[in-house]
Amino acid sequence: MAFNVIKPGLLALVQDLGRHGHQSIGLTTGGPMDEVAFRWGNALLxxxxxxxxxxxxxxxLTLEAQADTSIAITGADLAATLNDKSITPWQTYAIKKGDVLAFQQPIWxxxxxxxxxxxxxxxPTLGxxxxxxxxxxxxxxxxxDKLQKGDVLxxxxxxxxxxxxxxxxxIPNYGNREIPVILGYQYQSFSSLERANFFSSDYKVSSNSDRMGYRLExxxxxxxxxxxxxxxxxxxxIQIPKDGQPIVLLQDRQTIGxxxxxxxxTRIGGSILAQQKPGDVIQFTPITVDQAEQERHLQMARLTQWR
Structure with a gap:
Protein backbone atom coordinates (compact mmCIF):
# COMPACT_ATOMS: atom_id res chain seq x y z
CA MET A 1 0.00 0.00 0.00
CA ALA A 2 2.20 2.75 -1.33
CA PHE A 3 3.23 5.01 -4.18
CA ASN A 4 6.22 3.71 -6.10
CA VAL A 5 8.55 6.46 -7.31
CA ILE A 6 8.95 6.00 -11.08
CA LYS A 7 10.70 9.34 -11.70
CA PRO A 8 12.05 11.28 -8.69
CA GLY A 9 11.95 14.75 -10.26
CA LEU A 10 14.30 17.61 -9.52
CA LEU A 11 13.69 17.84 -5.77
CA ALA A 12 10.91 15.99 -3.97
CA LEU A 13 11.12 15.88 -0.16
CA VAL A 14 9.08 14.40 2.66
CA GLN A 15 8.04 17.22 4.99
CA ASP A 16 5.95 17.81 8.08
CA LEU A 17 5.67 21.10 9.98
CA GLY A 18 9.28 20.92 11.11
CA ARG A 19 11.77 19.72 13.72
CA HIS A 20 11.40 22.14 16.60
CA GLY A 21 13.36 22.51 19.82
CA HIS A 22 16.81 21.55 18.53
CA GLN A 23 18.31 24.83 17.27
CA SER A 24 20.43 25.03 20.42
CA ILE A 25 22.47 22.09 19.06
CA GLY A 26 22.65 23.57 15.57
CA LEU A 27 19.75 21.73 13.90
CA THR A 28 17.40 23.86 11.84
CA THR A 29 13.64 23.29 11.70
CA GLY A 30 13.08 22.25 8.09
CA GLY A 31 9.42 21.89 7.12
CA PRO A 32 7.35 23.14 4.17
CA MET A 33 8.50 26.22 2.31
CA ASP A 34 4.85 27.12 1.65
CA GLU A 35 3.21 26.44 5.01
CA VAL A 36 -0.19 27.72 3.86
CA ALA A 37 -0.36 25.23 0.98
CA PHE A 38 0.91 22.42 3.24
CA ARG A 39 -1.76 23.04 5.88
CA TRP A 40 -4.54 23.12 3.29
CA GLY A 41 -3.37 19.80 1.86
CA ASN A 42 -3.95 18.05 5.17
CA ALA A 43 -7.16 19.99 5.86
CA LEU A 44 -8.72 18.83 2.58
CA LEU A 45 -8.30 15.22 3.71
CA LEU A 61 7.92 13.58 -10.42
CA THR A 62 6.02 10.41 -11.45
CA LEU A 63 4.36 8.01 -8.99
CA GLU A 64 2.41 4.77 -9.41
CA ALA A 65 -0.24 3.85 -6.83
CA GLN A 66 -0.28 0.34 -5.35
CA ALA A 67 -3.58 0.76 -3.46
CA ASP A 68 -6.71 2.92 -3.44
CA THR A 69 -6.58 6.18 -1.50
CA SER A 70 -7.49 9.88 -1.62
CA ILE A 71 -4.96 12.60 -2.32
CA ALA A 72 -4.92 16.39 -2.21
CA ILE A 73 -2.69 18.65 -4.29
CA THR A 74 -2.03 22.24 -3.22
CA GLY A 75 0.49 24.98 -3.93
CA ALA A 76 1.89 25.60 -7.40
CA ASP A 77 0.37 24.35 -10.63
CA LEU A 78 2.99 21.87 -11.88
CA ALA A 79 0.84 20.65 -14.79
CA ALA A 80 -0.12 17.51 -12.86
CA THR A 81 -1.77 14.59 -14.64
CA LEU A 82 -3.62 11.53 -13.38
CA ASN A 83 -3.44 8.72 -15.95
CA ASP A 84 -2.43 11.36 -18.53
CA LYS A 85 -5.48 13.54 -17.80
CA SER A 86 -4.79 17.07 -16.54
CA ILE A 87 -5.73 17.86 -12.96
CA THR A 88 -5.58 21.16 -11.08
CA PRO A 89 -4.27 21.94 -7.57
CA TRP A 90 -6.20 22.94 -4.45
CA GLN A 91 -8.57 19.96 -4.46
CA THR A 92 -8.82 16.24 -3.73
CA TYR A 93 -8.72 13.27 -6.11
CA ALA A 94 -9.60 9.58 -5.83
CA ILE A 95 -6.67 7.26 -6.53
CA LYS A 96 -7.11 3.65 -7.67
CA LYS A 97 -4.55 0.86 -7.68
CA GLY A 98 -2.38 1.21 -10.78
CA ASP A 99 -3.04 4.92 -11.29
CA VAL A 100 -0.09 7.01 -12.45
CA LEU A 101 0.29 10.51 -11.00
CA ALA A 102 2.78 12.81 -12.73
CA PHE A 103 3.99 16.39 -12.28
CA GLN A 104 5.53 18.39 -15.13
CA GLN A 105 7.22 21.82 -15.21
CA PRO A 106 5.53 24.79 -13.49
CA ILE A 107 2.65 26.66 -15.11
CA TRP A 108 2.65 29.06 -12.17
CA PRO A 124 10.55 10.34 12.70
CA THR A 125 14.04 11.49 13.57
CA LEU A 126 14.15 13.71 16.67
CA GLY A 127 10.36 13.95 16.58
CA ASP A 145 17.82 12.03 1.21
CA LYS A 146 15.54 13.45 -1.47
CA LEU A 147 13.21 10.98 -3.18
CA GLN A 148 14.94 8.55 -5.52
CA LYS A 149 13.72 6.25 -8.27
CA GLY A 150 12.45 3.04 -6.68
CA ASP A 151 11.52 4.61 -3.33
CA VAL A 152 8.28 3.41 -1.75
CA LEU A 153 5.97 6.00 -0.14
CA ILE A 171 -6.14 30.29 -2.24
CA PRO A 172 -3.00 32.48 -2.07
CA ASN A 173 -2.31 34.86 -4.93
CA TYR A 174 1.22 33.85 -5.94
CA GLY A 175 1.22 36.63 -8.51
CA ASN A 176 1.11 39.26 -5.74
CA ARG A 177 4.82 39.75 -5.21
CA GLU A 178 4.70 42.34 -2.43
CA ILE A 179 6.31 40.57 0.50
CA PRO A 180 5.35 41.93 3.97
CA VAL A 181 8.24 42.68 6.34
CA ILE A 182 8.27 43.28 10.10
CA LEU A 183 11.03 45.75 10.94
CA GLY A 184 13.87 44.31 13.03
CA TYR A 185 15.68 45.75 16.02
CA GLN A 186 18.74 46.49 13.83
CA TYR A 187 16.55 48.56 11.47
CA GLN A 188 17.84 51.78 13.05
CA SER A 189 21.36 50.97 11.85
CA PHE A 190 20.21 51.64 8.26
CA SER A 191 19.99 55.30 7.25
CA SER A 192 16.68 56.77 6.08
CA LEU A 193 18.02 56.71 2.51
CA GLU A 194 18.97 53.02 2.75
CA ARG A 195 15.54 52.16 4.17
CA ALA A 196 13.80 54.09 1.40
CA ASN A 197 15.91 52.32 -1.21
CA PHE A 198 15.06 48.92 0.26
CA PHE A 199 11.29 49.42 0.30
CA SER A 200 11.06 51.23 -3.06
CA SER A 201 13.26 48.91 -5.13
CA ASP A 202 12.54 45.81 -7.18
CA TYR A 203 14.56 42.72 -6.31
CA LYS A 204 15.09 39.76 -8.62
CA VAL A 205 15.23 36.23 -7.21
CA SER A 206 18.73 34.89 -7.83
CA SER A 207 19.35 31.44 -9.32
CA ASN A 208 21.49 30.89 -6.22
CA SER A 209 18.38 30.46 -4.05
CA ASP A 210 17.25 27.34 -2.23
CA ARG A 211 15.43 26.09 0.87
CA MET A 212 18.10 27.65 3.08
CA GLY A 213 17.51 31.15 1.77
CA TYR A 214 16.49 33.34 -1.16
CA ARG A 215 19.31 35.52 -2.47
CA LEU A 216 18.11 38.68 -4.17
CA GLU A 217 19.64 40.93 -6.80
CA ILE A 238 16.54 39.46 5.96
CA GLN A 239 20.30 39.53 6.25
CA ILE A 240 22.33 42.26 4.56
CA PRO A 241 25.86 40.98 3.84
CA LYS A 242 28.80 43.16 2.78
CA ASP A 243 27.80 43.20 -0.89
CA GLY A 244 24.49 44.88 0.06
CA GLN A 245 22.31 42.24 -1.64
CA PRO A 246 19.55 40.97 0.73
CA ILE A 247 19.21 37.30 1.67
CA VAL A 248 15.89 36.07 3.10
CA LEU A 249 16.55 33.09 5.36
CA LEU A 250 13.89 30.38 5.24
CA GLN A 251 13.16 26.83 6.45
CA ASP A 252 16.62 25.30 6.14
CA ARG A 253 18.45 28.42 7.40
CA GLN A 254 21.54 28.23 9.58
CA THR A 255 20.80 28.63 13.30
CA ILE A 256 23.19 31.57 13.93
CA GLY A 257 24.60 34.39 11.82
CA THR A 266 6.08 37.00 7.82
CA ARG A 267 5.08 33.34 7.52
CA ILE A 268 2.45 34.26 4.95
CA GLY A 269 4.96 36.40 3.06
CA GLY A 270 7.51 33.60 3.21
CA SER A 271 4.99 31.21 1.64
CA ILE A 272 4.45 33.62 -1.26
CA LEU A 273 8.21 34.17 -1.63
CA ALA A 274 8.86 30.41 -1.72
CA GLN A 275 6.66 30.15 -4.82
CA GLN A 276 8.79 32.63 -6.79
CA LYS A 277 11.21 31.25 -9.37
CA PRO A 278 14.70 32.53 -10.23
CA GLY A 279 14.26 35.67 -12.32
CA ASP A 280 10.92 36.63 -10.72
CA VAL A 281 10.79 40.17 -9.33
CA ILE A 282 9.50 41.04 -5.84
CA GLN A 283 9.11 44.10 -3.63
CA PHE A 284 9.08 44.46 0.15
CA THR A 285 6.45 46.37 2.11
CA PRO A 286 6.67 47.21 5.85
CA ILE A 287 3.93 46.08 8.25
CA THR A 288 3.53 46.12 12.02
CA VAL A 289 3.57 43.12 14.33
CA ASP A 290 -0.16 43.65 14.91
CA GLN A 291 -0.86 43.53 11.18
CA ALA A 292 1.23 40.37 10.83
CA GLU A 293 -0.65 38.71 13.69
CA GLN A 294 -4.00 39.65 12.16
CA GLU A 295 -2.92 38.21 8.82
CA ARG A 296 -1.85 34.97 10.52
CA HIS A 297 -5.03 34.70 12.60
CA LEU A 298 -7.18 35.24 9.50
CA GLN A 299 -5.41 32.47 7.59
CA MET A 300 -5.64 30.03 10.50
CA ALA A 301 -9.29 30.96 11.15
CA ARG A 302 -10.16 30.12 7.54
CA LEU A 303 -8.57 26.71 7.98
CA THR A 304 -10.29 26.05 11.30
CA GLN A 305 -13.70 27.19 10.08
CA TRP A 306 -13.40 25.10 6.92
CA ARG A 307 -12.46 22.00 8.90
Missing amino acids: DNDCNCPEIEITFGM GLRAYLAVKGGFHCE SVATVVREKIGGLTGNG AYQAYHDHEKRSVPRLA GQEIHSNLKGIISEGIAYGA GYPKIGCV
Whole structure:
Protein backbone atom coordinates (compact mmCIF):
# COMPACT_ATOMS: atom_id res chain seq x y z
CA MET A 1 0.00 0.00 0.00
CA ALA A 2 2.20 2.75 -1.33
CA PHE A 3 3.23 5.01 -4.18
CA ASN A 4 6.22 3.71 -6.10
CA VAL A 5 8.55 6.46 -7.31
CA ILE A 6 8.95 6.00 -11.08
CA LYS A 7 10.70 9.34 -11.70
CA PRO A 8 12.05 11.28 -8.69
CA GLY A 9 11.95 14.75 -10.26
CA LEU A 10 14.30 17.61 -9.52
CA LEU A 11 13.69 17.84 -5.77
CA ALA A 12 10.91 15.99 -3.97
CA LEU A 13 11.12 15.88 -0.16
CA VAL A 14 9.08 14.40 2.66
CA GLN A 15 8.04 17.22 4.99
CA ASP A 16 5.95 17.81 8.08
CA LEU A 17 5.67 21.10 9.98
CA GLY A 18 9.28 20.92 11.11
CA ARG A 19 11.77 19.72 13.72
CA HIS A 20 11.40 22.14 16.60
CA GLY A 21 13.36 22.51 19.82
CA HIS A 22 16.81 21.55 18.53
CA GLN A 23 18.31 24.83 17.27
CA SER A 24 20.43 25.03 20.42
CA ILE A 25 22.47 22.09 19.06
CA GLY A 26 22.65 23.57 15.57
CA LEU A 27 19.75 21.73 13.90
CA THR A 28 17.40 23.86 11.84
CA THR A 29 13.64 23.29 11.70
CA GLY A 30 13.08 22.25 8.09
CA GLY A 31 9.42 21.89 7.12
CA PRO A 32 7.35 23.14 4.17
CA MET A 33 8.50 26.22 2.31
CA ASP A 34 4.85 27.12 1.65
CA GLU A 35 3.21 26.44 5.01
CA VAL A 36 -0.19 27.72 3.86
CA ALA A 37 -0.36 25.23 0.98
CA PHE A 38 0.91 22.42 3.24
CA ARG A 39 -1.76 23.04 5.88
CA TRP A 40 -4.54 23.12 3.29
CA GLY A 41 -3.37 19.80 1.86
CA ASN A 42 -3.95 18.05 5.17
CA ALA A 43 -7.16 19.99 5.86
CA LEU A 44 -8.72 18.83 2.58
CA LEU A 45 -8.30 15.22 3.71
CA ASP A 46 -9.22 15.73 7.39
CA ASN A 47 -5.67 14.73 8.33
CA ASP A 48 -3.85 15.93 11.41
CA CYS A 49 -2.15 19.22 10.51
CA ASN A 50 1.31 17.63 10.93
CA CYS A 51 0.80 14.58 8.69
CA PRO A 52 3.76 14.12 6.32
CA GLU A 53 3.36 15.33 2.73
CA ILE A 54 5.63 15.49 -0.31
CA GLU A 55 7.02 18.89 -1.28
CA ILE A 56 7.62 18.86 -5.05
CA THR A 57 9.95 21.58 -6.36
CA PHE A 58 9.79 22.26 -10.11
CA GLY A 59 7.95 19.00 -10.83
CA MET A 60 9.11 16.11 -13.05
CA LEU A 61 7.92 13.58 -10.42
CA THR A 62 6.02 10.41 -11.45
CA LEU A 63 4.36 8.01 -8.99
CA GLU A 64 2.41 4.77 -9.41
CA ALA A 65 -0.24 3.85 -6.83
CA GLN A 66 -0.28 0.34 -5.35
CA ALA A 67 -3.58 0.76 -3.46
CA ASP A 68 -6.71 2.92 -3.44
CA THR A 69 -6.58 6.18 -1.50
CA SER A 70 -7.49 9.88 -1.62
CA ILE A 71 -4.96 12.60 -2.32
CA ALA A 72 -4.92 16.39 -2.21
CA ILE A 73 -2.69 18.65 -4.29
CA THR A 74 -2.03 22.24 -3.22
CA GLY A 75 0.49 24.98 -3.93
CA ALA A 76 1.89 25.60 -7.40
CA ASP A 77 0.37 24.35 -10.63
CA LEU A 78 2.99 21.87 -11.88
CA ALA A 79 0.84 20.65 -14.79
CA ALA A 80 -0.12 17.51 -12.86
CA THR A 81 -1.77 14.59 -14.64
CA LEU A 82 -3.62 11.53 -13.38
CA ASN A 83 -3.44 8.72 -15.95
CA ASP A 84 -2.43 11.36 -18.53
CA LYS A 85 -5.48 13.54 -17.80
CA SER A 86 -4.79 17.07 -16.54
CA ILE A 87 -5.73 17.86 -12.96
CA THR A 88 -5.58 21.16 -11.08
CA PRO A 89 -4.27 21.94 -7.57
CA TRP A 90 -6.20 22.94 -4.45
CA GLN A 91 -8.57 19.96 -4.46
CA THR A 92 -8.82 16.24 -3.73
CA TYR A 93 -8.72 13.27 -6.11
CA ALA A 94 -9.60 9.58 -5.83
CA ILE A 95 -6.67 7.26 -6.53
CA LYS A 96 -7.11 3.65 -7.67
CA LYS A 97 -4.55 0.86 -7.68
CA GLY A 98 -2.38 1.21 -10.78
CA ASP A 99 -3.04 4.92 -11.29
CA VAL A 100 -0.09 7.01 -12.45
CA LEU A 101 0.29 10.51 -11.00
CA ALA A 102 2.78 12.81 -12.73
CA PHE A 103 3.99 16.39 -12.28
CA GLN A 104 5.53 18.39 -15.13
CA GLN A 105 7.22 21.82 -15.21
CA PRO A 106 5.53 24.79 -13.49
CA ILE A 107 2.65 26.66 -15.11
CA TRP A 108 2.65 29.06 -12.17
CA GLY A 109 4.40 28.87 -8.82
CA LEU A 110 7.35 26.62 -7.98
CA ARG A 111 6.39 24.17 -5.23
CA ALA A 112 3.41 21.81 -5.05
CA TYR A 113 2.35 19.66 -2.10
CA LEU A 114 1.01 16.12 -2.33
CA ALA A 115 -0.98 14.93 0.68
CA VAL A 116 -2.48 11.46 1.10
CA LYS A 117 -5.33 10.35 3.38
CA GLY A 118 -3.78 9.59 6.78
CA GLY A 119 -0.38 10.95 5.76
CA PHE A 120 2.68 9.18 4.39
CA HIS A 121 4.25 6.66 6.77
CA CYS A 122 7.80 7.60 7.78
CA GLU A 123 9.90 7.02 10.88
CA PRO A 124 10.55 10.34 12.70
CA THR A 125 14.04 11.49 13.57
CA LEU A 126 14.15 13.71 16.67
CA GLY A 127 10.36 13.95 16.58
CA SER A 128 9.95 14.91 12.92
CA VAL A 129 10.19 13.47 9.40
CA ALA A 130 11.10 16.88 7.90
CA THR A 131 13.86 16.43 5.31
CA VAL A 132 16.91 18.72 5.57
CA VAL A 133 19.36 17.60 2.90
CA ARG A 134 22.18 19.86 4.13
CA GLU A 135 22.03 18.39 7.64
CA LYS A 136 21.43 14.81 6.41
CA ILE A 137 18.39 14.29 8.59
CA GLY A 138 14.77 13.27 8.07
CA GLY A 139 12.89 11.88 5.09
CA LEU A 140 12.28 8.25 4.14
CA THR A 141 15.75 7.08 5.17
CA GLY A 142 16.24 9.41 8.14
CA ASN A 143 19.44 10.62 6.42
CA GLY A 144 18.01 13.66 4.64
CA ASP A 145 17.82 12.03 1.21
CA LYS A 146 15.54 13.45 -1.47
CA LEU A 147 13.21 10.98 -3.18
CA GLN A 148 14.94 8.55 -5.52
CA LYS A 149 13.72 6.25 -8.27
CA GLY A 150 12.45 3.04 -6.68
CA ASP A 151 11.52 4.61 -3.33
CA VAL A 152 8.28 3.41 -1.75
CA LEU A 153 5.97 6.00 -0.14
CA ALA A 154 3.80 3.98 2.22
CA TYR A 155 0.24 4.95 3.19
CA GLN A 156 -2.91 3.34 4.58
CA ALA A 157 -5.37 2.25 1.87
CA TYR A 158 -8.62 4.24 1.81
CA HIS A 159 -11.75 3.69 -0.28
CA ASP A 160 -14.36 6.31 0.74
CA HIS A 161 -13.25 9.28 -1.31
CA GLU A 162 -14.87 12.69 -0.82
CA LYS A 163 -14.36 15.37 -3.45
CA ARG A 164 -13.35 18.69 -1.87
CA SER A 165 -11.71 21.92 -2.94
CA VAL A 166 -10.26 24.96 -1.18
CA PRO A 167 -12.52 28.06 -1.25
CA ARG A 168 -11.34 30.51 -3.89
CA LEU A 169 -10.81 33.33 -1.36
CA ALA A 170 -8.46 31.13 0.68
CA ILE A 171 -6.14 30.29 -2.24
CA PRO A 172 -3.00 32.48 -2.07
CA ASN A 173 -2.31 34.86 -4.93
CA TYR A 174 1.22 33.85 -5.94
CA GLY A 175 1.22 36.63 -8.51
CA ASN A 176 1.11 39.26 -5.74
CA ARG A 177 4.82 39.75 -5.21
CA GLU A 178 4.70 42.34 -2.43
CA ILE A 179 6.31 40.57 0.50
CA PRO A 180 5.35 41.93 3.97
CA VAL A 181 8.24 42.68 6.34
CA ILE A 182 8.27 43.28 10.10
CA LEU A 183 11.03 45.75 10.94
CA GLY A 184 13.87 44.31 13.03
CA TYR A 185 15.68 45.75 16.02
CA GLN A 186 18.74 46.49 13.83
CA TYR A 187 16.55 48.56 11.47
CA GLN A 188 17.84 51.78 13.05
CA SER A 189 21.36 50.97 11.85
CA PHE A 190 20.21 51.64 8.26
CA SER A 191 19.99 55.30 7.25
CA SER A 192 16.68 56.77 6.08
CA LEU A 193 18.02 56.71 2.51
CA GLU A 194 18.97 53.02 2.75
CA ARG A 195 15.54 52.16 4.17
CA ALA A 196 13.80 54.09 1.40
CA ASN A 197 15.91 52.32 -1.21
CA PHE A 198 15.06 48.92 0.26
CA PHE A 199 11.29 49.42 0.30
CA SER A 200 11.06 51.23 -3.06
CA SER A 201 13.26 48.91 -5.13
CA ASP A 202 12.54 45.81 -7.18
CA TYR A 203 14.56 42.72 -6.31
CA LYS A 204 15.09 39.76 -8.62
CA VAL A 205 15.23 36.23 -7.21
CA SER A 206 18.73 34.89 -7.83
CA SER A 207 19.35 31.44 -9.32
CA ASN A 208 21.49 30.89 -6.22
CA SER A 209 18.38 30.46 -4.05
CA ASP A 210 17.25 27.34 -2.23
CA ARG A 211 15.43 26.09 0.87
CA MET A 212 18.10 27.65 3.08
CA GLY A 213 17.51 31.15 1.77
CA TYR A 214 16.49 33.34 -1.16
CA ARG A 215 19.31 35.52 -2.47
CA LEU A 216 18.11 38.68 -4.17
CA GLU A 217 19.64 40.93 -6.80
CA GLY A 218 18.92 44.65 -7.01
CA GLN A 219 19.55 47.93 -5.19
CA GLU A 220 22.42 47.58 -2.73
CA ILE A 221 21.73 48.68 0.84
CA HIS A 222 24.21 48.99 3.67
CA SER A 223 24.09 49.17 7.46
CA ASN A 224 26.14 51.48 9.65
CA LEU A 225 27.16 48.38 11.60
CA LYS A 226 30.51 46.93 10.54
CA GLY A 227 29.50 43.55 11.86
CA ILE A 228 27.66 41.97 14.77
CA ILE A 229 28.29 39.11 17.16
CA SER A 230 26.70 35.95 15.78
CA GLU A 231 23.17 35.51 17.09
CA GLY A 232 20.16 33.25 16.61
CA ILE A 233 18.39 33.47 13.25
CA ALA A 234 14.59 33.68 13.10
CA TYR A 235 12.55 32.36 10.20
CA GLY A 236 12.31 35.03 7.49
CA ALA A 237 15.23 37.15 8.72
CA ILE A 238 16.54 39.46 5.96
CA GLN A 239 20.30 39.53 6.25
CA ILE A 240 22.33 42.26 4.56
CA PRO A 241 25.86 40.98 3.84
CA LYS A 242 28.80 43.16 2.78
CA ASP A 243 27.80 43.20 -0.89
CA GLY A 244 24.49 44.88 0.06
CA GLN A 245 22.31 42.24 -1.64
CA PRO A 246 19.55 40.97 0.73
CA ILE A 247 19.21 37.30 1.67
CA VAL A 248 15.89 36.07 3.10
CA LEU A 249 16.55 33.09 5.36
CA LEU A 250 13.89 30.38 5.24
CA GLN A 251 13.16 26.83 6.45
CA ASP A 252 16.62 25.30 6.14
CA ARG A 253 18.45 28.42 7.40
CA GLN A 254 21.54 28.23 9.58
CA THR A 255 20.80 28.63 13.30
CA ILE A 256 23.19 31.57 13.93
CA GLY A 257 24.60 34.39 11.82
CA GLY A 258 26.52 37.65 12.08
CA TYR A 259 25.14 39.99 9.40
CA PRO A 260 22.86 42.96 10.17
CA LYS A 261 19.16 42.30 9.57
CA ILE A 262 16.77 44.99 8.36
CA GLY A 263 13.66 42.99 9.19
CA CYS A 264 11.84 39.68 8.90
CA VAL A 265 9.30 38.43 6.37
CA THR A 266 6.08 37.00 7.82
CA ARG A 267 5.08 33.34 7.52
CA ILE A 268 2.45 34.26 4.95
CA GLY A 269 4.96 36.40 3.06
CA GLY A 270 7.51 33.60 3.21
CA SER A 271 4.99 31.21 1.64
CA ILE A 272 4.45 33.62 -1.26
CA LEU A 273 8.21 34.17 -1.63
CA ALA A 274 8.86 30.41 -1.72
CA GLN A 275 6.66 30.15 -4.82
CA GLN A 276 8.79 32.63 -6.79
CA LYS A 277 11.21 31.25 -9.37
CA PRO A 278 14.70 32.53 -10.23
CA GLY A 279 14.26 35.67 -12.32
CA ASP A 280 10.92 36.63 -10.72
CA VAL A 281 10.79 40.17 -9.33
CA ILE A 282 9.50 41.04 -5.84
CA GLN A 283 9.11 44.10 -3.63
CA PHE A 284 9.08 44.46 0.15
CA THR A 285 6.45 46.37 2.11
CA PRO A 286 6.67 47.21 5.85
CA ILE A 287 3.93 46.08 8.25
CA THR A 288 3.53 46.12 12.02
CA VAL A 289 3.57 43.12 14.33
CA ASP A 290 -0.16 43.65 14.91
CA GLN A 291 -0.86 43.53 11.18
CA ALA A 292 1.23 40.37 10.83
CA GLU A 293 -0.65 38.71 13.69
CA GLN A 294 -4.00 39.65 12.16
CA GLU A 295 -2.92 38.21 8.82
CA ARG A 296 -1.85 34.97 10.52
CA HIS A 297 -5.03 34.70 12.60
CA LEU A 298 -7.18 35.24 9.50
CA GLN A 299 -5.41 32.47 7.59
CA MET A 300 -5.64 30.03 10.50
CA ALA A 301 -9.29 30.96 11.15
CA ARG A 302 -10.16 30.12 7.54
CA LEU A 303 -8.57 26.71 7.98
CA THR A 304 -10.29 26.05 11.30
CA GLN A 305 -13.70 27.19 10.08
CA TRP A 306 -13.40 25.10 6.92
CA ARG A 307 -12.46 22.00 8.90
